Ligand SMILES: Cc1cc2nc3c(=O)[nH]c(=O)nc-3n(C[C@H](O)[C@H](O)[C@H](O)COP(=O)(O)OP(=O)(O)OC[C@H]3O[C@@H](n4cnc5c(N)ncnc54)[C@H](O)[C@@H]3O)c2cc1C
C-alpha cells in the first residue's frame with residue numbers, strides 16, 4: 001500500500017480529523033504513507049505531518065489554492081497520485097474534503113467509499129467499515145481497480161504522534177484546469193467566537209426543524225433553563241436563520257458530550273449524530289416513530305414536542321422546587 | 324435559462340430498509356418516493372424560474388423504470404420535463420459509474436445551472452455533484468444555504484466547519500443545495516393533474532452512448548464484501564406519548580440521577 005492522506009488545514013493549523021486518519025494509515029504498517037498539504041503556509045506545516053506519521057509531504061502554495069475550494073485541489077492531487085504512484089487516497093470528512101474526494105474519484109476513475117468508521121488490511125487488501133441505513137448495519141467495503149479513495153467519518157480517529165522524524169518535503173505539481181478555477185471565494189468563513197459556549201455544558205437541550213419556526217426556540221430555551229443547561233441546534237435551523245451558528249452541533253458545528261442531551265424535533269441525521277453521540281444519556285422527542293434519532297437514544301418519546309417540552313419544563317421546575 | 328435538477332428515487336421514509344445479502348445491494352422492491360432532499364432542489368429551481376420570468380426546469384434521474392412515478396412529483400410541483408435514464412445494465416452503479424451516466428444525460432441538456440439535493444437518504448453520500456461536475460468540467464459549489472443567480476453568475480452562501488462562506492461561479496455551473504434553503508411547496512391539484520401530460524423521456528444507456536462496461540457492477544470500482552450488525556449499544560426505550568410522556572421523561576431522569 002502506498003497511501004496519500006489529504007491534510008486539510010485552517011488558520012495555520014492542520015485539522016485533527018486528517019491527522020487522525022494519517023495516524024491510522026501509518027498504523028496499518030504497510031508501505032509508504034504520505035501527506036498532501038495544499039494552500040498558503042503548507043510547507044510550514046510539513047514537520048507536524050511528519051510527527052503524525054507522514055514519511056513524505058507534498059506541498060503546494062499556488063495562489064489558486066489559497067481559498068479552500070475543492071476543484072483546483074483535485075487537479076493537484078490527481079498529479080500527485082500519478083507522480084508518487086499512490087494506490088490509496090484517504091480523506092477525513094469535511095465539506096471541503098468530501099468534494100475533493102469525489103472529484104478526484106471521478107478524475108481517476110477510482111472507487112470511493114465514504115462514511116468509514118475504520119480501515120483495515122485483510123488478505124493484502126484495504127477494507128473499510130461502513131455503517132449504513134442509519135447505522136443499522138455495518139458493511140465491509142472494498143475497492144476494485146488501481147486506486148482506492150476513502151472518506152472517513154468525522155471524529156473517527158484521534159491524532160497520535162508516531163515518533164516520525166522530519167518528513168521528506170516535495171513540491172506538488174500545480175497544473176490547473178480552466179474550469180477548476182472559475183469558482184471564486186468572495187468571503188471566507190471564520191469561526192465566530194460570539195455566543196454561549198455549549199461545549200462545557202452538562203446538560204444540552206437541542207432544537208431542530210420540528211420546532212416549526214424560530215419563535216418556538218423559546219420552548220427549548222425554557223426547558224434548558226429549567227434543567228440548568230445550554231441550548232443547541234441542528235444545521236437545518238441554523239442555515240434557516242432560526243438560531244446562531246455558535247450553537248450548532250454536528251459535523252460542521254460543535255462536538256459535545258454532555259451528561260444529558262435532549263433532542264427536540266431532530267431527525268438524527270448522521271452529520272448531527274457525529275457531534276453528540278458521545279453524550280452520556282440521550283433523550284429524544286419526535287413525532288415520527290421512524291425517526292433515526294430513536295436508534296441511538298436512551299429514551300425516545302414519540303410525540304408532539306409542543307405538548308411534551310413545556311410540560312417537562314414545568315415538571316422539572318416542580319421537582320427542583322420541591323427538593 | 325435552462326435549469327437541470329438531479330433527483331433520485333429512494334425507499335420511502337419509514338419503510339423498512341434492508342440490504343439484500345445475495346446481491347449486497349439495497350433492496351429497492353418496497354414503497355419508493357422522491358428523495359426528500361431533492362425536493363428542495365426542485366423548489367429552488369422553480370423559484371429561480373419564477374424570479375427570472377422565463378426558464379425551463381428539467382429533472383434528470385438515473386434509476387429503475389418505475390422511478391417515473393417519483394419524478395412525476397417534481398412535474399406536479401411545476402418542473403417542465405423529466406428525463407429518466409433507466410437500464411438493467413445500470414443497476415448497482417456506484418458513485419463513479421452513476422456520475423458517468425448522469426453526466427452523459429446532462430451533456431445532452433446543456434443546462435445553464437445544474438442543481439443537486441443535499442444527499443440521497445439511502446446512501447447519505449452527499450458527494451455525487453463533485454464527481455458529476457468533474458466529468459462535465461464545470462465549476463461546482465456545494466451545501467448552498469442561499470443561492471442567487473444574476474448576470475450569468477451563481478452566488479452561494481454555505482456553511483463549512485468554520486462558519487459561512489460566500490462563493491460565486493459563472494454559469495454554466497453545478498450547485499448542490501442544503502435542506503434549509505427553502506420550504507418546498509406542495510403540488511396543487513392542478514399540478515398533479517397536469518403532470519401526467521408533461522414530457523417524460525426514458526433513455527437507455529445505448530441512447531446516451533454509454534458503454535455497458537462503464538456502468539452497473541461492471542463499471543463500479545467499489546464493492547460490499549460482507550454485512551454485519553452494528554456495534555452493540557446500551558438499552559434503549561421508546562414510548563408513545565399518551566399524555567404521560569413528559570412525566571416518563573422526568574421519572575427516567577430521576578432514575579438516571581440526572582435530576
Ligand atoms: C456536509 C454536511 C454537513 C452537515 N453538518 C451538520 C451539522 O453539523 N449538524 C447538523 O445538525 N446537521 C448537519 N447536516 C445536515 C443533516 O444532514 C440534516 O439535514 C439536519 O441535521 C436535519 O436537521 P433537523 O433534524 O433539524 O431537521 P429534519 O431532518 O427536517 O428533522 C425534523 C424532525 O422533527 C420532527 N418533528 C416535526 N414536527 C414535530 C413535532 N411537532 N414534534 C416532534 N417532532 C417533530 C420530524 O419528525 C423530523 O424527524 C450536514 C449535512 C451535510 C451534507
Ligand SMILES: Nc1ncnc2c1ncn2[C@@H]1O[C@H](COP(=O)(O)O)[C@@H](O)[C@H]1O
Pocket residue numbers: 329330331332358360361364383384385386421425438439440441442443444446447448449450451452
Ligand atoms: N441516481 C441518481 N439520479 C439523479 N440524481 C441523483 C442520483 N443519486 C443522487 N443524485 C443527486 O445527487 C445528490 C447527492 O446524492 P448522494 O451523493 O448520493 O448523497 C442527491 O441529492 C441528488 O440530487
